Amino acid sequence: MKMNYREIICLLIFWDLLLNVQHANAQEEILSDSLLIKTDSLRVKKINFNGYPYAFYTPETQLAFGAGGIIVFYTKPSDTILKPSKIGFGGHYSTNNQYKLSVNPALYFNENKLFIRTPISFGVFVDKFWGIGNDTQENGTEQYERETITASFILQSPPILFSASRSGIILEYDKTTITDKKENELLKNDSIVGNKGGELYGIGYDLTWDSRDNIFFPNKGGYQYFKLIIYPEFSDYNFGLLELDVSRYISFKEDHVFAFNLYMSSALGTAPFYKLPALGGQKRMRGYFNGRYRDNFYATLQLEYRQYFWKKFGFVAFGGIGDVSSELITYDFSTVKYSIGGGLRYLFNKKQKINLRMDIAVGRDGNTGIYFGLEEAF
Template identity: 35%
Template sequence: MRKLLGVFLIFPFCILAQESDSTANEGSFAIFPAISYAPNTSLQIGAVGIWVLKDTDNSQSTFQRQSTITPYFVYTLKKQSIAVVNLDYYLPSGQNLNTSIRYYNFPDSYFGIGNDTDPDISEKYTNRFFQVEGQFLHPISEKLFVGGAFDAHFTSIESKVPEGLLETDDPIGVDGGNLLGLGPSFRFDTRDYTIYPTKGYFISSRLMYNGVADFDYFSYLLDVRKYVPIVNEENILAFQFRSQLTFGDEVPFYKLPVLAGDERLRGIANASLYRDRQMMYTQVEYRRPLFWRFGMTLFAGLGDVAHELNDFTFSELKYIAGIGGRLAVIPERKLNIRLDLGFGRGGQNGIYVGISEAF
């Protein structure tokens, strides 16, 4: 879920959850209203849903992989809107459909391209797009999955500033465009639980050719995670390394990898501040419960973007650190809402609200 600028208030509105018992494991559902304000959007109102589906009868696997649906909707008094549905569904035979359907008609910021952009110099524009992205994976074993990835993205860039940054830089995709990406996907997964892992590995990789419609380029994603209990399963260290690489001369600027966000390097002032053809970062997080439904985290990370792989340098690395609070909205499922405060290089900071853990 994208961070909302301005004052963000989110609180329980309705929680419908059924406790697990020895004979059945029913689904759980929760809804939360979201209210915020920013000068370029005015008042924003919306809702976030969390639906953890009833456990499937998958006796072939010893791993507990939970299916979830998380819809999210925001509307502003300036007639801007965001609608997102994230689905992570495991079939009884072990296949996994992980997909996100997004519609955005919302303000965004363009700071330029590269790792030395200025957080105080940007251009506001309207990013209007519809996207269906995800992958379908088939189990080779209870740990190994292979399949295909897809990304259909239809974009219009509107409300540009005359003679502003976008017109001056004239990046690929300055007017928007359409693309369809397809390619193979791979996953190695030994996590004990998908919603709140306490041990195991997660390794995901995919290569896509985005050559249908208006653009022509390759993209590669590698996501490696490790979860380690310290003393007991109430004290968890989570590690992540993530890399997104692009190859080709026709990558639209809005599809270039970005370094920040509510799941990436939390503490960089804006998710769009650093973007370029190649991106790498690593982060670590310490998690533990406190009392009742409350928990906390400490996190840190570093990474950067670059035009080419050999352009990465240690002196330019961006680093962050922060602290977060957790509220278990469906305790029996270990599903949290999180509020994180991050601090970054050069005095940057950010506040982030999200569903479930960052990684």
């Protein structure tokens, strides 16, 4: 497998600098938060369940109807430092005949020293592929259909060699079948890697540095995540994916928060088109169809202001820039895309600060999106 090691080295150096700059403040914040938590003798011991039906519209699904929920609990209520665990689940069906079922357990154990996540999903999607690059054009024939099964096992514990909060292993399974290429001439061309789908088995390593005071609605602290995953030769495609996700939260008043996020992703080797870093979606560069632009390297920066303005109701305003390129050193700021928007929030779990969110975003060239879901984008 041919990998661009310059990209690995550059991102690792950048990661190390971020950790060193924020490490001192982080330790002070963690200590302060831990002492406050230890004095809280009113920790809720019961399981907290929130379920809801919903309807939403996104560029990817069009109008969709579904139901979902989140179960919040502590794996050991007597552990006063422990963060709440959660099991999110949901399913929806859309007017363009696609559906998705998913469950995403995220469990904390032993004073947050052990973290396990096992997301599983199955879906049939009406997707779009415009080609590869940052200047692909609309021609009305981008649509195709795929069926995807994904399952991951992520186990994290305190690292031995790094200063992060947790590190661990990743096992991943992904089976994608292109069920109907429709009129997409690009996918009818065998030069597009992955035009028939494929089966992938991945193994990887990740690092997490987390000093957020709340995992659902942070007022202060930071979150950094680094991941390297390799799909070996016994997969249908032999390549790697590198990912860096950095967030910082600053509050000048309780529940008045400035949130910053930097995200970078890089494909190492020859990846199938549907696994290439993709611009757009509900979390980053809102307003663009998820995958509107794809290439081997993707970087985006976003800023968001969050505030509750009346009882359980709040609002956000956000903006971001980002783009894809063939590799890190060819990233071209002259072609960068923008995303701006805002949204409303409803606090339906006050103790854990879990929000129901609705965002509206616009991007370049008339791209728009409306999004509905649980928790913040980052």
